[in-house]
Amino acid sequence: MNRGRLIMVPGPTNVPDRVMRAMIKPMISHRSPAFRRLFESLTENMRYLFQTQGDVYALTSSGTGGVECIISNTVNPGDKVVIPVFGLFSERMKEAVIRRGGRPIEIPFEWGEAPSAERIKEAVEAEDEIKAIMIVYNETSTGVTVRDLPEIGKIAEENNLLLVVDAVSILGGDELPVDRWGVDICVTASQKCLACPPGLALFSVSEKAWEVIEETRRPFYFDIAMMRSFSRRSETPFTPAIPLFYALDEALRIIREEGLERRFRRHRICSEAFYDAIEAMGLKPLPEEAVRSRTVITFRRPVGIDGAAVRRVMDEEYGVVIAGGAGKLRDETLRIGCMGIISEAETLLTVNALENALLDLGYNAESGVGIEAARRRFRR
Numbered sequence: 001m002n003r004g005r006l007i008m009v010p011g012p013t014n015v016p017d018r019v020m021r022a023m024i025k026p027m028i029s030h031r032s033p034a035f036r037r038l039f040e041s042l043t044e045n046m047r048y049l050f051q052t053q054g055d056v057y058a059l060t061s062s063g064t065g066g067v068e069c070i071i072s073n074t075v076n077p078g079d080k081v082v083i084p085v086f087g088l089f090s091e092r093m094k095e096a097v098i099r100r101g102g103r104p105i106e107i108p109f110e111w112g113e114a115p116s117a118e119r120i121k122e123a124v125e126a127e128d129e130i131k132a133i134m135i136v137y138n139e140t141s142t143g144v145t146v147r148d149l150p151e152i153g154k155i156a157e158e159n160n161l162l163l164v165v166d167a168v169s170i171l172g173g174d175e176l177p178v179d180r181w182g183v184d185i186c187v188t189a190s191q192k193c194l195a196c197p198p199g200l201a202l203f204s205v206s207e208k209a210w211e212v213i214e215e216t217r218r219p220f221y222f223d224i225a226m227m228r229s230f231s232r233r234s235e236t237p238f239t240p241a242i243p244l245f246y247a248l249d250e251a252l253r254i255i256r257e258e259g260l261e262r263r264f265r266r267h268r269i270c271s272e273a274f275y276d277a278i279e280a281m282g283l284k285p286l287p288e289e290a291v292r293s294r295t296v297i298t299f300r301r302p303v304g305i306d307g308a309a310v311r312r313v314m315d316e317e318y319g320v321v322i323a324g325g326a327g328k329l330r331d332e333t334l335r336i337g338c339m340g341i342i343s344e345a346e347t348l349l350t351v352n353a354l355e356n357a358l359l360d361l362g363y364n365a366e367s368g369v370g371i372e373a374a375r376r377r378f379r380r
């Protein structure tokens with residue numbers, strides 16, 4: 001474990017010692033039997049993580065590179081793509097489609113709201129020749145999860161559209177059975193719910209997605225078809241970040257040992273403890289209860305108290321690092337990552353630090369109400 005500060009931002013997250021140690025194994029050639037064994041182990045465990053029988057890849061790039069990779073392998077100039085925009089990362093997804101020469105059909109929502117299947121259906125039916133629905137499953141900027149994703153999968157299937165999902169801040173922390181929900185391409189990153197260091201993007205590809213990829217004018221470094229042909233001999237086209245591949249292998253083994261169901265439950269209970277504590281302290285989560293994320297807790301800063309000061313006191317006095325708001329909510333909200341190794345211990349330390357920092361800054365609340373609310377949730 002990181003013995004310095006407790007890193008409670010929505011990625012990177014705290015990394016277990018086992019995963020850190022895995023990175024100092026001796027270097028190997030990426031054209032060797034040892035690498036091929038590592039590649040095969042990663043492939044098997046990524047299939048478990050994504051709950052897919054389809055193809056899976058680990059890419060040497062951060063999450064944004066993963067999103068750019070899947071967009072540039074599926075969008076040709078002029079292609080129409082439906083994108084609900086409800087925060088910073090869905091805006092970025094739209095921007096990546098524009099840079100490819102694609103035509104985003106934007107469905108705008110207030111920041112803090114979740115896109116509904118109904119609105120997406122309307123947009124799909126109102127336009128001809130749409131190629132795909134591209135959606136952020138968990139908006140890290142607002143702490144909103146798209147609970148309608150299974151229905152959106154059905155809409156994509158009924159209309160023969162590709163469903164492309166950015167699950168960067170949620171895969172491994174909450175339910176996302178890629179095959180069962182009809183997700184054609186799903187992308188995530190190593191540094192969030194997987195409790196691995198930053199530097200890798202992971203994605204899955206369905207049979208339907210391959211048909212589209214084959215007809216797309218693909219980039220060179222990010223050519224998924226080239227990744228597929230190298231994967232047939234358990235290799236990557238170019239030199240991968242081998243220490244990070246070792247780390248990911250260990251992180252995925254830990255996930256398998258715990259089991260996805262238990263992992264999702266742990267994230268859910270910790271998130272409920274955070275929301276209970278926040279509300280008990282008189283603070284307000286940004287999203288409505290039904291669409292609150294179990295991996296990114298977003299709440300409004302208290303009136304009259306500077307969010308940056310809260311973060312500074314939490315960090316300097318209590319050793320806990322949380323994030324400020326993102327994009328246009330930068331000064332209005334605070335965000336906590338409830339990801340990866342999160343347990344009762346990290347949750348209570350964070351709530352305690354938040355409560356102390358607020359009291360130190362003159363916030364008017366009864367001392368201990370937040371921590372008591374969180375503890376009650378764990379005792380249930």
Ligand SMILES: Cc1ncc(COP(=O)(O)O)c(C=O)c1O
Pocket residue numbers: 010011062063064065067089136138139140166167168169189
């Ligand atoms: C939903 C979402 N998409 C994409 C990204 C970009 O990931 P990275 O910072 O690894 O490039 C993030 C990072 O926070 C994210 O939360």
